Amino acid sequence: MAETKMNVQLIAHTQVSRSFLDTFVPFGSETHGQAVALTAIRTCYSPNKPSEIVAKEGEKYFGSKASDGGAGTDADRLFRHIFASKHTSTLEHISFTFAIEGVSRALLAQLTRHRVGFSFSVQSQRYVRMGSADRSGGFDYVVPEKVTSDKTAVECADYDLTAEDIFDDAMKYAQESYDLLREAGVPAEDARAVLPNAAATNLVMTANLTALLSFYSKRKPGKGAQKEITELAEALRREVVDVEPWTAQFFEEV
Known part of the structure; x- marks a missing residue:
């Protein structure tokens, strides 16, 4: 990841x-x-x-x-x-015809609204396993610019967290959740439900x-x-x- x-x-x-x-x-x-x-x-x-x-x-x-x-x-x-x-x-x-790599699923949802004159072949989260131990090494993700540029800290328990800290924690938790679901026998096509909009494709x-x-x-x-x-x-x-x-x-x- x-x-x-x-x-x-x-x-x-x-x-x-x-x-x-x-x-x-x-x-x-x-x-x-x-x-x-x-x-x-x-x-x-x-x-x-x-x-x-x-x-x-x-x-x-x-x-x-x-x-x-x-x-x-x-x-x-x-x-x-x-x-x-x-x-x-x-x-x-x-x-x-373009190769488009490393874009978020959020972007994909916007892009595929443009249908007339477009054709798409997209990497599948159903068939490409995104577990930490899989060939993918886990899902890659795209960090929105405003997440990294906002340095405002918010108090959480005993820590002050920036937007980037919160975002990174969310990505780690999503990966851990996906991995645990796969270990529990949940197929990739269902475990992918916990992957975020930031997941890259x-x-x-x-x-x-x-x-x-x-x-x-x-x-x-x-x-x-x-x-x-x-x-x-x-x-x-x-x-x-x-x-x-x-x-x-x-x-x-x-």
């Missing part, structure tokens, strides 16, 4: 197929996500077939400056227009770009969300922007 910290890593993201890539020569710095976005957007308005759009229209969009006077190429201008007009169903074709999450933008708009700093999930929102944004830099402006605007 130990305190743990959040770790977020991008596992995979949308890449065009080799057969599709062979139909056009990349025009510059466009990404695979941009090629998919252009294909989806122009399919709605172009007489060309989806498989032909980048080959026939790529030079116009990726090979020329933005006709609105804004930054980037004319493809960037098109993406800005689509975002402003809320035709973002065309961005649902771009997806990202790991998951794999896949979401499309439109869903991630919606999530970020609700969970970003300044929106009143709990700090742990705002940290997750920021971590997801960084991972997406790192591989698809053109999306940065949309995260800023939601």
Whole structure:
């Protein structure tokens, strides 16, 4: 049993197929996500077939400056227009898969409220045994920032305890209770009932770009969300922007 910290890593993201890539020569710095976005957007308005759009229209969009006077190429201008007009169903074709580690069950409950455009595979407390003597070594846990930052002491019996002292004691007691229940023959699926919201979990999450933008708009700093999930929102944004830099402006605007 130990305190743990959040770790977020991008596992995979949308890449065009080799057969599709062979139909056009990349025009510059466009990404695979941009090629998919252009294909989806122009399919709605172009007489060309989806498989032909980048080959026939790529030079116009990726090979020329933005006709609105804004930054980037004319493809960037098109993406800005689509975002402003809320035709973002065309961005649902771009997806990202993340490894999310060391987050609390409290965060998980908040995160899984976002259903449309999200898929989750979560570490099970039913099948992964959390006993001190198990391979897990006991459950890890996440300490809320306000617990560690509050140094006010409260009197308890003959001791003065800070919030962090109280929290640590609660984690130890939960672990001891879980261990005793398991020793008493209670199966893990029932013993887990005494594990706290602070218990850490790991998951794999896949979401499309439109869903991630919606999530970020609700969970970003300044929106009143709990700090742990705002940290997750920021971590997801960084991972997406790192591989698809053109999306940065949309995260800023939601």
